Amino acid sequence: MHSGCPRRAGGSARWRSASRRWPPHSPRARRCAMRPEWSYAQLQARADALAARLAAAGARGRVALLLGHDRAMVAGLLGTLRAGCAYVPLDPYAPRARQEQLLADAGATAIVTDTLRLAAAPWLDASGLPLVLADAQDGPALPPPPMPADPAAPAYLLFTSGTTGRPQPVEQAQGNVLGLVGTWASQLGITPDDRLALFSGYGYDAAVQDLFGALLNGAAVHCLDLRGSLSAPELVDRVAEQGVTILHCTPTVYRWLFGGRVTCDQDLSRVRLVVLGGEEARRSDLDLFKLRFRRGARFVNGLGLTECTTVLQYFADHDTRVLGEKLPVGLPVPGVEVRVIDDGWQGEVEIASPWLAHGCGPRYRSGDRLRRLPDGQWQFAGRTDRQLKLRGIRVxxxxxxxxxxxxxxxxxxxxxxxxxxxxxxxxxxxxxxxxxxxxxxxxxxxxxxxxxxxxxxxxxxxxxxxxxxxxxxxxxLPAPGRPAVAAAVPARNEIERRLLELWAGVLGRADFGVHDDFFALGGHSLLATRLIARVRDAFALELPLLALFEAPTIAGMAQALERTAARPPDPALPALRRRSGRSGA
The missing domain is CATH 3.30.300.30 (ANL, C-terminal domain)
Structure with missing residues (x-):
């Protein structure tokens, strides 16, 4: 990396040093977060102010974040680090019981949230923890706390699915984050001219790569919310409009964004890197890259884990030929040693890295299996245990x-x-x-x-x-099959009739009624996003994804639309606002 700050410094000090390189009125100042843009100086001021409020509230150790996918989230994350605390991201779409469990397991001493999330989760007031708003615009000016500088201090605590029946915490030190992100930035050649798309939620290590890979190198980061109201074509429009140069996501998201059409009217010529990770990639993903992105751009596949974000990387381009349906995951990145335990050619992988998460020891057996290819590259060969990756998420x-x-x-x-x-x-x-x-x-x-x-x-x-x-x-176990829907209740009004058509188009089936569960019919989060986009365009109303999670039936969705049309938005939910725009999902 090129932040100009000694490696022994903590992550917050490194970020502050990087931000000072871009004066408020320089051409590159407005490059940190978009819609609307913030300069590095503005982001630093917001982070310092939030750090001061956390210090005044007595926050220490770990601080929980309950935020959206926007610039307030970036300020909240950096402000927490600036206050000398580790951040613990909470998913705003997760049920209350899950959020309360993670708060207790983390031992959080404060919660950083925003006005919208606080309105949607009134139980936060009864948590007994200080609440600090990341989007607060007023209040007394407070001096920021002393700059933390210990590289061994925790940076974050992420929770993954656990084998014991409870979420598994993974804690990473600030110095390790700097080492991992430094390798990531070096491998991708990130410079101040780059613009990175942030698709990953802040509760996953991929967001650490993209956020800090950009911010510690003077680049821009654009928050693109997969669970917001934008359809896949509209998200690709944003990628094109904002001149994104590095596009990083899971293969599932990549196929959803770019697999619907083999030609498009968006200008993707500025994209120089398409980086996939989080789940197994296929040869067809490389073929799709060759169709949708310019010659000269590069395709990157890799393998990493929450305990060590980047382990292996594979680089390809338009002239690369791959045998078989699986793509390689590549070679170890600098600073990481990979050893296959069984026979050296195929078996469980053991990772040695100075940047392994707390508690992993000097060598870590991840449970992943690798196979060495004739050219020396490694290929993913399954797991030694029952762990699954579902749309890029560990389960x-x-x-x-x-x-x-x-x-x-x-x-x-x-x-x-x-x-x-x-x-x-x-x-x-x-x-x-x-x-x-x-x-x-x-x-x-x-x-x-x-x-x-x-x-x-x-x-x-x-x-x-x-x-x-x-x-x-x-x-x-018997082979699973999609069960037939019994006694499907037909549409009872025009709204339900139109919703039935939209649901059928998204789910690829029509054998259901107005009381059947979207997720029981085969829906999942990406299909839910597609459905919400189509409902929004059909009814000229912007319905939040949360509404489908809370009432996943046509009858429930029809009632939400009727309420929206009849009265102002419910303040306990993200805004339901009238709009018009391009269709497509």
Whole structure:
């Protein structure tokens, strides 16, 4: 990296040193966060002010963030570090029970939120923790706290799905973040002329790469919200309009954004790097890159993990030829040593890096399996355990099974990943204690788990198949199939009729009624975003994604639309505003 600050400094000091390189009125000043833009100086001022408010509130140790995907989030994150605290990101779409569990497990001493999130989560007032608003515009001017400078101090605590039935915390030190981000920036050649698209939510390590990869190198970062109201074509419009040069996302998001059409009217000529990670990439992803991006741009695939963000990287271009359907994940990045334990050519990977997360030791066995290709590159070869990647997000089936075990209507359960109609999803095999009520089980899980961990399929069984040693015989589980919808209730008015058509277009099926659950019908978060975009265009109303999570039926969505048309927006939800715009999803 090129921030000009000694490596022994902490992350906040490195950022402050980088921000000083771009004076407020320089041509590159307005380059840190878009819509509307903030200069580095403006962002630094917001972060300093928030750090002062945190210090005045007595915050120390870990501070929880409950924020959106916008510039207030960036200021909240940097302000927390500036206050000498580690940030703990909370998903605003997660159920209250999940958020409260993470707050308790993290030992948070304060919560940074904004006006919108506070209105949507009034229970925060009863948490007993100081609340600091990241979007506050007034208040007394307070001196910022002393600049933290300890590279061993924690930077963040991220929670991933856990094997024990509870979320697994991963804590990373500021010095390690600087080392990882420095390698990332060096590998990609990030300069002040770059503009990075931030698709990843702030609760994932990919956001650390993009945010700090940009901000510590004088580049711009553009927050593009996958769970907002924009359709896929509109998000690609933003990529083109804002001159994004580095596009980093999961393969699932990449296919959703660019796989719908082989030609487009957006100018993507400024994109010089397309970087994929988080889940397995295919040869067809490289083929799509060759169709959609200019010759001279480069394609990057890789393998990383929350405990060590970047481990392997593979670079390709328009002339690269790949044999087989899987793409390589490449070679170890500088500073990281990769060893395959079994025979040196194929087996479980052991990682040695000075930047491993707290508690991993000098060498870490990740559970990933690798296979060495004839040219020396590595290829992902599965897992040694049950861990899954679902649309780029780590899921431990044991955590979902533990939540099901707390439901008194379920005697036992087993959760696996499966593919149905081209979509990867979780399938839960359940042994009910009495008659199985799928809707009630879904409601139970939605109150405890984030949406991506709620199984898309439930298959009731009289008993789970077992081997002679009593362990689950996963191979003997019946093949899952999409259950037929019984007694579908037809549309009762024009709004429900139009919604039925929109749902059918997104889900690729029409055998359902107004009381059937979107997610039980095969929906997931990206399809939900597509549906919301189409509903918005059909009704000229901007319905928040949260509304679908809270009432995932046509009847519930129709009621939300009727309320929106009849009265001002509900202040407890993101704004429902009338609008018109281009269609497409």
């Amino acid at each position: 431990e089936p044991g955590e979902v099974e533990a939540a099901l075990a707390q439901d008194t209507s379920i005697r036992e359960a087993a959760v696996i990943a499966t593919e149905l109609d081209g979509e990867e999803l979780l399938a839960a095999y359940v042994v009910p204690a009495a008659a199985f009520d799928e809707a009630a089980t879904r409601r139970w899980l939605r109150k405890r788990l984030p949406e991506y961990m709620v199984p898309g399929l439930f298959i009731p069984l009289a008993e789970l198949p077992r081997r002679a040693n009593g362990k689950l015989d996963a191979a003997a």
